[in-house]
Amino acid sequence: MTAVNLLDFDLDGLADFCAQLGEKRFRAVQLMRWIHQRGEADFERMSDLAKSLRGKLAGVAEVRALPVISEQRSADGTVKWLFDVGAGNAVEAVFIPEDDRGTLCVSSQAGCAVGCRFCSTGHQGFSRNLTTGEILAQLWFAEHSLRRAGAGRGGPDPRVITNVVMMGMGEPLQNYAALLPALRVMLDDHAYGLSRRRLTVSTSGVVPMMDRLRDELPVALAVSLHAPDDALRDQLVPINRKYPLAELLAACQRYLERAPRDFITFEYCMLDGVNDTPAHARALLALVSAQGPVGRVPCKFNLIPFNPFPKSGLRRSSAERVQAFAQILIDGGVVTTLRKTRGDDIDAACGQLAGEVQDRTRVHERLVRMPLPAAARSRPDAIGGGHEGG
Numbered sequence: 001m002t003a004v005n006l007l008d009f010d011l012d013g014l015a016d017f018c019a020q021l022g023e024k025r026f027r028a029v030q031l032m033r034w035i036h037q038r039g040e041a042d043f044e045r046m047s048d049l050a051k052s053l054r055g056k057l058a059g060v061a062e063v064r065a066l067p068v069i070s071e072q073r074s075a076d077g078t079v080k081w082l083f084d085v086g087a088g089n090a091v092e093a094v095f096i097p098e099d100d101r102g103t104l105c106v107s108s109q110a111g112c113a114v115g116c117r118f119c120s121t122g123h124q125g126f127s128r129n130l131t132t133g134e135i136l137a138q139l140w141f142a143e144h145s146l147r148r149a150g151a152g153r154g155g156p157d158p159r160v161i162t163n164v165v166m167m168g169m170g171e172p173l174q175n176y177a178a179l180l181p182a183l184r185v186m187l188d189d190h191a192y193g194l195s196r197r198r199l200t201v202s203t204s205g206v207v208p209m210m211d212r213l214r215d216e217l218p219v220a221l222a223v224s225l226h227a228p229d230d231a232l233r234d235q236l237v238p239i240n241r242k243y244p245l246a247e248l249l250a251a252c253q254r255y256l257e258r259a260p261r262d263f264i265t266f267e268y269c270m271l272d273g274v275n276d277t278p279a280h281a282r283a284l285l286a287l288v289s290a291q292g293p294v295g296r297v298p299c300k301f302n303l304i305p306f307n308p309f310p311k312s313g314l315r316r317s318s319a320e321r322v323q324a325f326a327q328i329l330i331d332g333g334v335v336t337t338l339r340k341t342r343g344d345d346i347d348a349a350c351g352q353l354a355g356e357v358q359d360r361t362r363v364h365e366r367l368v369r370m371p372l373p374a375a376a377r378s379r380p381d382a383i384g385g386g387h388e389g390g
């Protein structure tokens, strides 16, 4: 019998599991704290759990870490992990440290079905949804391995990761059932205790699920826009054919009624000669203005440098082009940021490393033993161990 992975549960799920073992809800709180706050995976070390419960758990449950295929550290502090999710598939998580925060970019699917033109992950096609446990295992591993490496910021709060963006590989809203409990754990004060403002879901525009997220767990929202009109967006972000811009923007306005922030972040990947002209910038301003298809949409733009990858046929916009584009948006009164390229010395385009892993021969080439959290090391099968622009 396969042991139940406790990383698959939010607090209610953990409480249900404890109830099946004849245990009270407060045991679920204890377990949550041990696993997520303290990074413990060995039930024997959970010292305030009754011995009888530890015994019960040992037979039926585990905290199942994802094997780590590789860990790359950039000179600027960025860390990128490649996790093995089986059957030749791998997913990436990236930690980006800044002065006032530590952000982890997390994957939600192996591959992606949306197929954005500029995205390495999209070019690989879709393999499968990650489970809740596989989504959370990325955060669990990153937080606790960074802590052990001394990446904390001092003070009483030991947390290294202060922000999570669901912006790695995959379209999170096409894996909603697994995503929701994972978000709950990220927000739970017994686990990672993130605020809803510091937890961002990035979507290519799955309109019905944007509405569900709004109703069920409104966290910060980023939308991969990448084009100011339907004709171009149909080509760059194919889901636009199903949910065109007017529907998407209307969903953004509905979302804002409950969002923890009073704006939507629009991601815009700058592609040389494709979507980066002054005319595109002016069209973008018009799109979100009071004269746009749904009226004014409170927003900010995040301009992203394109990460070239083989066979994309696309080029990164020049710095001058990006500056000129940004200036038009800023002059139009919309807050606009340029995403810094981080970890350039370790980085292939998001999703590119995972794409290589799909070639099984290369899996074996890449598979190296990496340190795991102390408790996870005891597991016999433990080998050490994007939503590109979206």
Ligand code: SF4
Pocket (backbone or CB within 6 Å): 112, 113, 114, 115, 116, 119, 120, 121, 122, 123, 168, 169, 170, 171, 204, 224, 386, 387, 388, 389, 390
């Ligand atoms: S940008 Fe995001 S939604 Fe589009 S293909 Fe890549 S991972 Fe999927």
